[in-house]
Amino acid sequence: MRERRNTPIGIADARGSLREACSPLGADDRFIEYFILPGFTDVHVHLREPGFLYKETIKTGTLAAAAGGFAHVLTMPNLDPVPDSPDHLKVQTDIIERDACIDVRPLGSLTCGEKGKEVSDIEALAPHVAAFSDDGVGVMDDGLMREAMERVKAAGSIVVAHCEDTRYPRESREAEYRQLIRDLELAEQTGCPYHMCHVSTRESIDLIRSAKKAGMDVTCETAPHYLTIADDEIEDEGRFKMNPPIKTKKDREVLLEAVCDGTIDMIATDHAPHSAEEKAKGFAGSAYGIVGLETAFPVLYTRLVREGIIPMQKLVDLLTEGPGRRFGIEEADDELTFSVWDLDEEYTVRPEEFRTMGQSTPFEGWEVRGRCMMTVYKGKVVYKR
Ligand SMILES: [Zn+2]
Structure with a gap:
């Protein structure tokens, strides 16, 4: 937390332009305590553009991010075209330049078309992307993954891995951690910086913890749903369907321990919107x-901070310094980039109020606390309630 104020319009004079923007908030004389938090970073979002505009666009996705207090997002490359070359990447960066209201940093794909057959043009892409990933699919070919790691390391970047060994059922724990075992061996041999996406099993946590102890350049993220929901709470609805699937209570406990002891470096949402039709086919279909993006902080604040599992500062670190350190987001310290929160407001999560085009969330109907009142990016109000 950068600072704490007792009046809704008590933002420093240096932020004078905000005074006016904020003033309607103080229209009633309710004594409100607002918290100013640094702009959050989400290293794992799918903004769907170019290619899948019926699911989300860079415009709607970044508005949703701003409404959730995020100022920096890293976008995954399962797009059309897949950013596997500078030309393909440019299609995306042109739209970002035109439509994004916050900082958007694309990842390049590890393999051409995310097809797992040929390594992308790593060297040409590296100066323009935050990292490399084939998110959505695991890279099955060991030799190809080795080559990708060697080239990513030489280019001074990071491999961001969606761990999924397709020889195991997708819902199994083995699908995740078996590929992590392979990846960690390759990362050790090549010295490539390695970041694991959306950790969901306790076995993965043990492996990451050991790798860190051994001094490897390894980090990982988990998502709010893995920290707050267990598989016995899953209903037969599309809004509980994601990859990797939510695991057991025991896994959730181990993930929470790993958040507390620093094994988990950051929390990312894996924001992955789909159309209503695509999510209306029950859990299986x-x-x-x-x-x-719009529920991350309120859910984590309500379930983790208010319930005493982690202190507020820790949650803020997981959403700012943790990802900032790994992915070199120095602007996370920007004085003119922050969000304003009413932490007392209690409300029900209603997807129909979201800015994102996707409305499928397991948090629908949850009672949460923490309302984002405003987000400012580089001095500009990008979201205001
Ligand atoms: Zn993803």
Whole structure:
């Protein structure tokens, strides 16, 4: 927390332009305590553009991010075209330049078309992307993954891995951690910086913890749903369907311990919007992916901070310094980039109020605390309630 104020319009004079923007908030004389938090970073979002505009666009996705207090997002490359070359990447960066209201940093794909057959043009892409990933699919070919790691390391970047060994059922724990074992061996041999996406099993946590102890350059993220929901709470609805699937209570406990002891470096949402039709086919038939940008902080604040599992500062670190350190987001310290929160306001999560085009969330109907009142990016109000 950068600072704490006792009046809704008590933002420093240096932020004078905000005074006016904020003043309607103080129209009633309710004594409100607002918290100013640094702009959050989400290293794992799917903004769906170019290619899948019926699910989300860079405009709607970044508005949703701003409404959730995020100022920096890293976008996954399962797009059309897949950013596997500078030309393909440019299609995306042109739209970002035109439509994004916050900082958007694309990841390049590890393999051409995310097809797992040929390594992308790593060297040409590296100066323009935040990292490299084939998110959504695991890279099965060991030799190809080794080559990708060697080239990513030489280019000074990071491999961001969606761990999924397709020889195991997708819902199994082995699908995740078996590929992590392979990846960690390759990362050790090549010295490539390695970041694991959306950790969901306790076995993965043990492996990451050991790798860190051994001094490897390894980090990981988990998502709010893995920290707050267990598999016995899953209903037969598309809004509980994501990849990797939510695991057991025991896994959730181990993930929470790993958040507390620093094994988990950051929390990312894996915001993955789909159309209503794609998510209306029950648990079995719906597409993989849920939205997360607008619920991340309220859910984590309500379930983790208010319940005494982690202190507020820790949650803020997981959403700012943790990802900032790993992915070099120095602007996370920008004085003119922050969000304003009413932490006392209690409300029900209603997807129909979201800015994202996706409305599928396991948090629908949850009572949460923490309302984002405003987000400012580089001195500009990008979201105001
Ligand atoms: Zn993803």
